[in-house]
Amino acid sequence: MMIVRHAELKDLQDIYLLAEKSGVGFTSLPANIDILSKRIIRTQKTLAGEVPESEQGYLFVLEDFMSQRVVGLSAIEVSVGLTSPFYSYRMGKQVHASDELNVYKTLDTLFLTNDLTGVSELCSLIIDPTFRVNSNGKFLSKIRFLFIAAFRHLFKQKLIAEMRGYSTEDGISPFWNALGHHFFKMDFATADYLSGIGQKSFIAELMPRFPIYIDLLPESAKNVIGQVHQQTLPAFKLLQLEGLEYCGYVDIFDGGPTLQADIKNLKAIQNCQQVQIKIEAQNNQKGNQAFMVANDHYENYKALLVSHDGNERFLKLTPEQAQILNVKLGDQVRILALHTQEKS
Known part of the structure; x- marks a missing residue:
């Protein structure tokens, strides 16, 4: 883990x-x-x-x-x-031009x-x-x-x-x-x-x-x-x-x-959400997505990866996971899918 x-x-x-x-x-x-x-x-x-x-x-x-x-x-x-x-x-451009010589040239530059x-x-x-x-x-x-x-x-x-x-x-x-x-x-x-x-x-x-x-x-x-x-x-x-x-x-x-x-x-800012937790001895759900879950404790911030169905309104944690995150039954945690969906 x-x-x-x-x-x-x-x-x-x-x-x-x-x-x-x-x-x-x-x-x-x-x-x-x-x-x-x-x-x-x-x-x-x-x-x-x-x-x-x-x-x-x-x-x-x-x-x-x-x-x-x-x-x-x-x-x-x-x-x-x-x-x-x-x-x-900063990438920029400088234009060098002369009507007399009929010259117009755009040059790429770097500016500190x-x-x-x-x-x-x-x-x-x-x-x-x-x-x-x-x-x-x-x-x-x-x-x-x-x-x-x-x-x-x-x-x-x-x-x-x-x-x-x-x-x-x-x-x-x-x-x-x-x-x-x-x-x-x-x-x-x-x-x-x-x-x-x-x-x-x-x-x-x-x-x-x-x-x-x-x-x-x-x-x-x-x-x-x-x-x-x-x-x-x-x-x-x-x-x-x-x-x-x-x-x-x-x-x-x-x-x-x-x-x-x-x-x-x-x-990530738009898609993260807060959900309540349930604690179960084992989490045997299959086919779930990988989600990051964090406790939102500012000074004692902890996060780990769990399996979760993104459509559920609550998150299942094992007692060990809950202990690591320092959360208990009914607490809210913040979650976000690990894998961002690419644009089609």
Whole structure:
């Protein structure tokens, strides 16, 4: 059985091992024990109402109930860019025209912006390769929507997700080598790591403030703008299916796309529901759908996967499941189908 809950300091070593496995390009989860510890503490302080909006964030863990080992992570930032700038490249156009020469040419550009300041962000999704089975990754990703639905007032109108961009197996980013490397004189892994641990001032100090003409970049870089890392492709497709869209913003390091949506328009927000529970010693129903079920306890948030007929007005839980969720007969829980129906 897999459980999602808030991260705690007891999880630190498992989280560090996950960060080590994440590889180059996973900016929001650096393999730094001090940074990771502070990330967990920030989650606990957010839950206790002890930090301002600019520092609020939630880190969730996927725990294997049998081994009590943390095997995955996902997170939500409440409002990005309020303490340190949140940078993106915005895809744009520049028109060059001359009536005298009868020339009219439209050129694609990249422009450094802080347009996405103040929005909520989905981030830090990672799962141990051994546990990328039985829809564990989908569960860990989508549970954030169920949490947002339960505590909608805590988040902003717009939600974004920066997707990891293309890099080679040995951690080489064609986009970085063609662009950022010329201004920073450091490799992609180093720049990515410094950004991940909060040392972002060098971005503002060294990045060009004028539009960058994409046509001047080599083909290797142009071809990966807006492209997703192979390991991130399943998460990218899942978020698109839920209603997030690519609107022309890309990461300044690897050129990966940023997805965005109004929270109210997300399928998960619209389709989740609250139902009462029944407790039965065994749940032998067959042919049911997989549903995420969460207890809506803010500080002691727990979620797991159960079988359920979406047409029923109540949810059957075993005594063990009810105990894990800390709910009793007649309590309400929030549920959402794990598998989103694709458009026909």
